[in-house]
Amino acid sequence: MTISNNINVATPKKWMDGWDKIYSQMLSAPDDELARIDVGHRTQQLEHALAITKTDTSGLKVLELGSGDGNVACYLARLGCHVVGVDALASAIALAQRKAKILGFSDRVEFRLDDIDGWSIPEESYDVVIAMQCLQYLFDRTIPRLREVMAAVKPGGFFVYSGNIPPHFETEPPIRFVTADELRTELEGWTLHAFGTEERILHPNDLRGYVWVVARKPL
Numbered sequence: 334m335t336i337s338n339n340i341n342v343a344t345p346k347k348w349m350d351g352w353d354k355i356y357s358q359m360l361s362a363p364d365d366e367l368a369r370i371d372v373g374h375r376t377q378q379l380e381h382a383l384a385i386t387k388t389d390t391s392g393l394k395v396l397e398l399g400s401g402d403g404n405v406a407c408y409l410a411r412l413g414c415h416v417v418g419v420d421a422l423a424s425a426i427a428l429a430q431r432k433a434k435i436l437g438f439s440d441r442v443e444f445r446l447d448d449i450d451g452w453s454i455p456e457e458s459y460d461v462v463i464a465m466q467c468l469q470y471l472f473d474r475t476i477p478r479l480r481e482v483m484a485a486v487k488p489g490g491f492f493v494y495s496g497n498i499p500p501h502f503e504t505e506p507p508i509r510f511v512t513a514d515e516l517r518t519e520l521e522g523w524t525l526h527a528f529g530t531e532e533r534i535l536h537p538n539d540l541r542g543y544v545w546v547v548a549r550k551p552l
């Protein structure tokens with residue numbers, strides 16, 4: 334399936350094309366396959382944020398940047414959250430919308446075809462903001478946008494982040510790695526409920542570093 338109308342973004346076309354291919358393939362899966370919600374290794378990070386927030390997670394307002402296949406948004410919708418997901422690929426939006434519809438969550442999720450950068454987010458407007466594996470592709474805008482999305486979290490709300498750090502294969506242009514030290518500096522004054530780095534072998538000879546954080550904004 335070929336889907337156009339993608340948004341032009343700073344992320345190199347080569348990488349966007351790669352994700353587009355994956356989402357387009359997933360779009361042709363039958364309904365029962367798409368009805369499965371798989372957030373993989375992110376489960377602990379997401380539940381951590383929600384568990385601390387309150388036992389009743391219904392009605393929490395969540396913004397997810399780079400929402401991709403919609404698994405994270407649907408996982409949170411199943412817990413009662415209202416999620417706005419943003420992605421620049423029409424295939425991602427179509428896939429996420431279809432998944433939400435099959436699961437009956439269309440009234441709780443909204444997927445927007447847009448750049449994750451370049452628009453203002455009202456300050457202190459979301460209970461949870463999620464930015465997993467996407468801000469690093471904004472290059473010189475990575476840190477400024479990180480600060481903007483952190484400002485969008487309500488007092489007492491959560492920021493859930495993950496990104497790559499070395500070791501990582503070389504890319505052109507190079508990914509803007511946000512190091513663990515930089516994150517700690519940016520999140521000064523926040524409570525770090527979970528903070529970790531890890532290395533994963535994605536393919537043979539392809540060792541990648543990750544940093545992830547669940548942080549709570551002071552009240």
Ligand SMILES: C[S@@+](CC[C@H](N)C(=O)[O-])C[C@H]1O[C@@H](n2cnc3c(N)ncnc32)[C@H](O)[C@@H]1O
Pocket residue numbers: 342343344349352398399400401402419420421422425447448449450464465466467470
């Ligand atoms: C590595 S995938 C991560 C997807 C998901 N957050 C996850 O952790 O599995 C990166 C996602 O961000 C999206 N993306 C990358 N740059 C973007 C931009 N500037 N604006 C909107 N979406 C972008 C891609 O289309 C893709 O869905």
